[in-house]
Amino acid sequence: xxxxxxxxxxxxxxxxxxxxxxxxxxxxxTCSHDLPNQIxxxxxxxxxxxxxxxxxxxxxxxxxxxxxxxxxxxxxxxxDFLKAIARLARVVPQPRRVxxxxxxxxxxxxxxxxxxxxxxxxxxxxxxxxxxDRDLVHAGLGELLRSLAALGAKTVTVLSSxxxxxxxxxxVDIKVGGAGxxxxxxxxxxxxxxxxxxxxxxxADVGLTTCPVIAQAEATVALDFAAEGS
Amino acid sequence: xxxxxxxxxVEDDDxxxxxxxxxxxxxxxxxxxxxxxxxxxxxxxxSQFDLVLLDQKLPDMSGTDLLEGxxxxxxxxxxxxxxxxxxxxxxxxxxxxGALDYIAKDRALTFLAELPKRVQESFTRxxxxxxxxxxxxxxxSANDGIIVTDLQGRMQHVNAAAERLYGYDRQExxxxxxxxxxxxxxxxxxxxxxxxxxxxxQSWQGELVNRRKDGTLVDVSLxxxxxxxxxGQLTNFVGIYRDVSExxxxxxxxxxxxxxxxxxxxxxxxxxxxxxLLAGIQGYASLALREKGLNNTxxxxxxxxxxxxxRAANLTRxxxxxxxxxxxxxxxxxxxxxxxxxxxxxxxxxxxxxxxEIDPAAAPLMALADANQMQQVLVNLALNARDAMxxxxxxxxxxxxxxxxxxxxxxxxxxNVPAGxxxxxxVEDYGQGMPPEILSQAFDPFFTTKEVGQGTGLGLPxxxxxxxxxxxxxxxxxxxGEGTLIRIFxxxxxxLAESATRYSDDAKTVLEPEKVPxxxxxxxxxxxxxxxxxxxxxxxAGHEVVCxxxxxxxxxxxxxxxxxxxxxxxLMIPMEDGPASYHxxxxxxxxxxxxxxxxxxxxxxIEALGDGKIDILRKPFRMNELWYQVNKTLDSAEAGxxx
Numbered sequence: 039x040x041x042x043x044x045x046x047x048x049x050x051x052x053x054x055x056x057x058x059x060x061x062x063x064x065x066x067x068t069c070s071h072d073l074p075n076q077i078x079x080x081x082x083x084x085x086x087x088x089x090x091x092x093x094x095x096x097x098x099x100x101x102x103x104x105x106x107x108x109x110x111x112x113x114x115x116x117x118d119f120l121k122a123i124a125r126l127a128r129v130v131p132q133p134r135r136v137x138x139x140x141x142x143x144x145x146x147x148x149x150x151x152x153x154x155x156x157x158x159x160x161x162x163x164x165x166x167x168x169x170x171d172r173d174l175v176h177a178g179l180g181e182l183l184r185s186l187a188a189l190g191a192k193t194v195t196v197l198s199s200x201x202x203x204x205x206x207x208x209x210v211d212i213k214v215g216g217a218g219x220x221x222x223x224x225x226x227x228x229x230x231x232x233x234x235x236x237x238x239x240x241x242a243d244v245g246l247t248t249c250p251v252i253a254q255a256e257a258t259v260a261l262d263f264a265a266e267g268s
Numbered sequence: 269x270x271x272x273x274x275x276x277x278v279e280d281d282d283x284x285x286x287x288x289x290x291x292x293x294x295x296x297x298x299x300x301x302x303x304x305x306x307x308x309x310x311x312x313x314x315s316q317f318d319l320v321l322l323d324q325k326l327p328d329m330s331g332t333d334l335l336e337g338x339x340x341x342x343x344x345x346x347x348x349x350x351x352x353x354x355x356x357x358x359x360x361x362x363x364x365x366g367a368l369d370y371i372a373k374d375r376a377l378t379f380l381a382e383l384p385k386r387v388q389e390s391f392t393r394x395x396x397x398x399x400x401x402x403x404x405x406x407x408x409s410a411n412d413g414i415i416v417t418d419l420q421g422r423m424q425h426v427n428a429a430a431e432r433l434y435g436y437d438r439q440e441x442x443x444x445x446x447x448x449x450x451x452x453x454x455x456x457x458x459x460x461x462x463x464x465x466x467x468x469x470q471s472w473q474g475e476l477v478n479r480r481k482d483g484t485l486v487d488v489s490l491x492x493x494x495x496x497x498x499x500g501q502l503t504n505f506v507g508i509y510r511d512v513s514e515x516x517x518x519x520x521x522x523x524x525x526x527x528x529x530x531x532x533x534x535x536x537x538x539x540x541x542x543x544x545l546l547a548g549i550q551g552y553a554s555l556a557l558r559e560k561g562l563n564n565t566x567x568x569x570x571x572x573x574x575x576x577x578x579r580a581a582n583l584t585r586x587x588x589x590x591x592x593x594x595x596x597x598x599x600x601x602x603x604x605x606x607x608x609x610x611x612x613x614x615x616x617x618x619x620x621x622x623x624x625e626i627d628p629a630a631a632p633l634m635a636l637a638d639a640n641q642m643q644q645v646l647v648n649l650a651l652n653a654r655d656a657m658x659x660x661x662x663x664x665x666x667x668x669x670x671x672x673x674x675x676x677x678x679x680x681x682x683x684n685v686p687a688g689x690x691x692x693x694x695v696e697d698y699g700q701g702m703p704p705e706i707l708s709q710a711f712d713p714f715f716t717t718k719e720v721g722q723g724t725g726l727g728l729p730x731x732x733x734x735x736x737x738x739x740x741x742x743x744x745x746x747x748x749g750e751g752t753l754i755r756i757f758x759x760x761x762x763x764l765a766e767s768a769t770r771y772s773d774d775a776k777t778v779l780e781p782e783k784v785p786x787x788x789x790x791x792x793x794x795x796x797x798x799x800x801x802x803x804x805x806x807x808x809a810g811h812e813v814v815c816x817x818x819x820x821x822x823x824x825x826x827x828x829x830x831x832x833x834x835x836x837x838x839l840m841i842p843m844e845d846g847p848a849s850y851h852x853x854x855x856x857x858x859x860x861x862x863x864x865x866x867x868x869x870x871x872x873x874i875e876a877l878g879d880g881k882i883d884i885l886r887k888p889f890r891m892n893e894l895w896y897q898v899n900k901t902l903d904s905a906e907a908g909x910x911x
Contacts, residue, residue, distance in 0.1 A: 068583060080577060093562070093566055097561070103552075126534070129528070238530075
């Protein structure tokens with residue numbers, strides 16, 4: 039990403055790191071406070087108008103008020119996403135050695151209760167350890183699984199992958215299946231929870247790529263982690 | 269079996285030399301004998317021996333003097349002195365002079381029996397001393413800090429690199445626990461785990477933040493290993509400390525860049541969604557405001573909804589501006605109206621005691637500008653002015669508009685303004701002003717005198733960027749205690765003044781559409797609220813509207829022969845490539861004009877759209893903006909302007 043343009047003689051002598059930190063803090067403030075507050079104010083005002091029936095049923099403008107309420111509710115749905123961005127702007131990963139098998143077992147166990155769909159799981163023999171921030175990866179995998187489930191995934195198989203990985207990286211494939219599955223890379227890319235998962239994992243130094251639909255009922259999400267000691 | 273050594277015996281007495289040689293040779297050593305100091309110096313200068321046995325009484329020089337001669341000649345072979353019995357004073361003297369040890373010759377020559385053993389002991393001791401010296405030299409030469417502690421963590425050895433790393437003299441460290449350099453960054457559990465590991469005789473490796481003597485922090489990579497004696501007892505720990513601050517700084521910078529990119533991507537996505545929904549909110553509120561018979565309270569509520577959604581839209585744009593450079597969409601804009609509408613918006617936000625005055629131009633002044641971004645610039649300059657106002661002496665903030673023709677370049681900070689015909693927007697406050705050192709940093713992208721979160725504005729640097737994007741200039745004059753004057757110079761757009769009056773920026777103005785013939789318009793937008801609002805807006809203007817939720821659906825309409833007079837196409841529809849859809853319509857139906865709409869206009873999208881003339885409407889838009897853009901696009905098409 040590009041930072042806002044600095045005028046020729048501006049700049050000062052502070053480091054780019056400090057500048058980026060300020061920018062992230064500003065994004066955090068906008069996403070966590072300023073914008074959610076505006077949305078809350080809008081919703082509250084529209085809700086108040088509805089509750090107080092300032093436009094009585096059947097009166098002119100009533101239809102628009104009802105439609106305003108519906109849109110405002112949809113807007114509220116984005117507030118959580120905004121707050122997730124805000125948290126991400128502040129996150130400082132704490133990478134540690136973690137056994138790959140444990141990482142997936144725990145992440146899946148944590149996200150199962152949050153999933154609306156009932157998914158069948160299978161975790162293959164994942165040997166070795168990686169260097170990752172456990173909490174960030176758990177959250178990212180949870181969001182990834184939620185987005186896959188929302189697109190109709192019924193089965194999830196986590197497999198070790200020995201191919202297509204750079205030196206110092208450990209590749210893991212998540213194979214998703216299910217009759218009527220509508221998983222395609224493009225569909226995933228449109229989902230906020232998937233975008234959040236990808237960026238959260240990226241910040242945790244975990245690569246994520248989606249393979250296009252192989253068949254109508256199967257898709258693969260490829261992950262790669264920093265190998266222990268890399 | 270002892271190690272066979274190459275020995276050099278300096279002894280003037282042939283008999284004793286013979287006996288000593290025999291004794292040593294029986295022990296497996298090889299012995300070279302010489303009788304004088306002069307010969308010894310010559311031989312040792314050219315040959316290598318493991319040990320010299322040196323008699324104190326030589327014909328040409330004393331053994332002690334010869335020792336000094338060795339030193340002068342750079343002969344480093346260890347020396348075992350052979351002295352007379354009872355001469356302990358001499359013995360201690362030769363030891364000080366550099367001899368390894370001494371052995372006393374007795375008249376009964378009993379020393380010969382012990383000689384091989386003494387030689388071996390001396391040489392072993394020499395080897396240990398050498399190894400010890402080498403190890404100490406290695407420790408002291410190491411670039412990494414090395415600290416040896418006892419089992420309680422008390423420092424017993426500290427090398428020079430550790431002194432340099434932490435800024436303490438070793439005397440200040442010895443006997444202390446390494447917690448003297450703790451920075452308070454890590455948890456107790458962190459150190460407990462470390463201790464548990466090393467007390468279990470395992471090595472511990474990790475990175476931590478320490479504090480130097482001068483209080484500064486240092487990133488350190490630390491590897492601690494247990495030291496176990498030959499009996500298997502744990503005796504000490506050795507820690508190797510490496511300063512990894514530089515690497516950590518680079519890592520932090522890379523991480524920050526990574527995080528910025530991630531947050532930017534997400535912010536872009538959410539901004540698009542927000543703008544779509546805000547378009548719906550603004551649209552329905554505007555439609556409701558057109559209804560007759562609404563009482564004043566309802567109108568106030570609806571006005572407030574429009575204002576709130578405006579502010580939310582501004583914040584969304586601000587988020588995008590933080591995350592990436594925003595793209596500009598420029599129209600002819602009446603600056604007087606822009607100032608007035610901005611003043612209304614700002615007045616709601618300003619401290620109630622602060623007033624905002626407008627000093628209008630003598631004649632209408634137009635500029636080709638992105639009204640939203642220009643409004644953002646003005647709002648934020650006004651908010652900066654408010655924050656600079658001392659509470660004890662509140663004076664109005666002034667928005668001033670005028671025309672200025674510069675015949676030559678105008679010297680100004682931070683940039684000179686070249687000659688030209690300008691529309692000049694001034695934002696002036698009589699606040700505390702800025703001293704030169706603050707002024708010089710005012711264009712640093714992230715410099716602020718306010719706390720993060722308190723500043724609602726984009727700040728001067730982004731304002732600078734926006735004005736530059738308009739081919740304009742921004743200058744600043746400030747004097748401590750007197751106030752600040754910011755001038756924005758934009759090229760005047762006089763020839764389009766008339767047409768631009770058709771467009772109003774005033775959110776609350778409920779305009780009637782121009783009387784134009786009704787047209788068939790195909791609206792393609794995936795957000796139901798947006799397409800519903802657009803349909804209603806356009807139907808008010810007398811158009812006939814068909815809505816589709818995807819470009820593919822829209823294309824199907826056209827292939828069935830339902831040709832519209834205009835296509836209004838959302839550039840960000842899930843599962844579709846907006847620019848590609850645009851090009852497909854362009855290719856297959858070149859005569860149908862297209863008005864694009866988007867909640868987030870990215871530079872790469874503009875690039876993908878190509879070089880042709882493109883009409884774009886940015887969400888959220890107002891009713892009159894939509895009418896204006898639709899009519900403009902239709903007019904251009906009728907006039908035969910290529911799109």
